[in-house]
Amino acid sequence: MNSKAQSKPEHKLKYILIAVTAALVIAAGAVVSIWLSKPNITASSEKAEGTLFAMDTYMTFAAYGENGKDAIENAKKLIQDCEALWSVTDENSEIGRLNLTGTLVASSETVRLLTFAKEYCAYTNGCFNPAVYPLVRAWGFTTGEYRVPDESEINALLNSVDIDNLKIKGNTVTLEPSAMIDLGGIAKGYAGDLVIDSFRTRGINSALISLGGNVQALGTKPDGSAWKIGIQSPYDNALIGVVDVIDKCVITSGVYERYFVAEDGTVYGHIISPFTGKPASKGLVSVTVICDRGSFADALSTSLFVMGTEDAIEFWRTHEGFDIVLMSDDGTVYVSEGVFGAYT
Numbered sequence: 190m191n192s193k194a195q196s197k198p199e200h201k202l203k204y205i206l207i208a209v210t211a212a213l214v215i216a217a218g219a220v221v222s223i224w225l226s227k228p229n230i231t232a233s234s235e236k237a238e239g240t241l242f243a244m245d246t247y248m249t250f251a252a253y254g255e256n257g258k259d260a261i262e263n264a265k266k267l268i269q270d271c272e273a274l275w276s277v278t279d280e281n282s283e284i285g286r287l288n289l290t291g292t293l294v295a296s297s298e299t300v301r302l303l304t305f306a307k308e309y310c311a312y313t314n315g316c317f318n319p320a321v322y323p324l325v326r327a328w329g330f331t332t333g334e335y336r337v338p339d340e341s342e343i344n345a346l347l348n349s350v351d352i353d354n355l356k357i358k359g360n361t362v363t364l365e366p367s368a369m370i371d372l373g374g375i376a377k378g379y380a381g382d383l384v385i386d387s388f389r390t391r392g393i394n395s396a397l398i399s400l401g402g403n404v405q406a407l408g409t410k411p412d413g414s415a416w417k418i419g420i421q422s423p424y425d426n427a428l429i430g431v432v433d434v435i436d437k438c439v440i441t442s443g444v445y446e447r448y449f450v451a452e453d454g455t456v457y458g459h460i461i462s463p464f465t466g467k468p469a470s471k472g473l474v475s476v477t478v479i480c481d482r483g484s485f486a487d488a489l490s491t492s493l494f495v496m497g498t499e500d501a502i503e504f505w506r507t508h509e510g511f512d513i514v515l516m517s518d519d520g521t522v523y524v525s526e527g528v529f530g531a532y533t
C-alpha cells in the first residue's frame with residue numbers, strides 16, 4: 190500500500206481536483222501554468238557582520254551561516270594583505286617597489302592582477318590603463334595636494350602612459366624608466382572576488398560585501414529573495430535607482446568619490462583619460478556595472494567613465510557579459526535591458 194497516500198489523504202483530493210480542472214481547461218482550449226516553488230533551505234539566517242577601513246575606503250561585510258564570523262575575520266585579513274601588496278602610496282608594497290625600482294619578483298596574486306589589468310587595457314581599447322599613474326599623481330590625486338598641471342607637463346607625462354611599458358615574465362615584472370602603475374581602478378573589485386571566493390570555500394552561500402562603492406553579493410538573501418542594491422546619486426544622498434541581484438556585483442565609478450574644484454570653478458575628478466592626460470569629462474557623472482566578477486566590473490566602470498556617454502553605450506551594445514546604469518551630466522539615466530524588471 191502507498192504510505193504517502195494513506196498518511197495524507199487530503200493530497201489525493203487536491204490532485205484529483207487539479208487534474209479535473211486541467212482537463213476542463215484543456216478541453217476549453219486554454220493552458221494553465223502552475224508555478225511551484227520551494228522554501229530556501231540552503232542559507233542559514235545566522236548573521237555575522239564586520240567593518241574595516243582599508244584601501245582608502247570604508248568597508249562592510251555581512252555573511253549568513255555557521256562560519257560567518259570566521260569568514261569575515263578572514264576576509265578582513267585578506268583585504269589588508271591585498272592593500273599591503275598593491276597600495277600605490279606605500280613604498281614597501283609590491284606596486285610601490287615596482288614603481289620605485291622598475292623591477293620586482295612579484296607574488297602570484299600580484300602577477301594575476303597585473304595580467305588582468307593588461308588584458309582589460311586591451312579589451313577596453315586603452316581606456317582602462319593602470320600606466321596612467323604619473324598623471325594621477327601630477328593632478329594630486331595620490332597626495333590630496335590638488336593642482337592643474339600645464340599642457341607641456343601633461344604632454345611629457347603622457348609619453349610614459351603605455352601598458353607595454355609593463356612586462357611580465359613568470360613572476361618577474363619590469364617597468365620601463367619613467368613608467369608607473371596604479372591598480373586603484375581594479376584592486377577593490379579583485380579583492381572583493383577573493384573575499385567572495387573565500388566565503389564560498391568556507392561554506393557561506395549568502396553574503397553581501399561593500400568595499401566603498403563596490404558591492405558584491407553572494408547567493409540570495411537568507412530568505413531566498415534577491416539583494417536590493419541602491420545606486421547612490423552623485424549629487425546627494427538620494428538614490429539613482431535600486432537593482433535586484435543574486436550572485437552579482439554592482440560597482441560604481443564617479444567623480445564624486447574623489448575630486449577637487451579649481452579656482453575657475455571647474456570640477457576635476459580622479460578618473461584620468463589616458464588619451465588626454467586630463468580628468469575624463471565626456472558627459473558621465475556616474476557609471477555602474479553589474480556582472481559576475483568584481484575585477485571585470487571594476488575595470489569596466491572606470492573604462493566606461495573614460496569613454497563617455499555615447500561610446501560607453503556603444504561598448505555595452507557590442508560586448509557581452511555585463512549590464513550598465515549610467516547617469517549623464519544632464520541627469521539622464523540609461524539602464525541596459527539585462528536589468529529591466531530588476532531595476533526600480
Ligand code: AMP
Binds near residue numbers: 319330461487
Ligand atoms: P574607480 O574608482 O574604480 O573608477 O578607480 C579610479 C582610480 O583608478 C583612480 O583613483 C586612479 O587611482 C585610477 N585611475 C584613474 N584613471 C584611470 C584609468 N584611466 N585607468 C585605470 N586606472 C585609473
Ligand code: MG
Binds near residue numbers: 375486491
Ligand atoms: Mg574601477
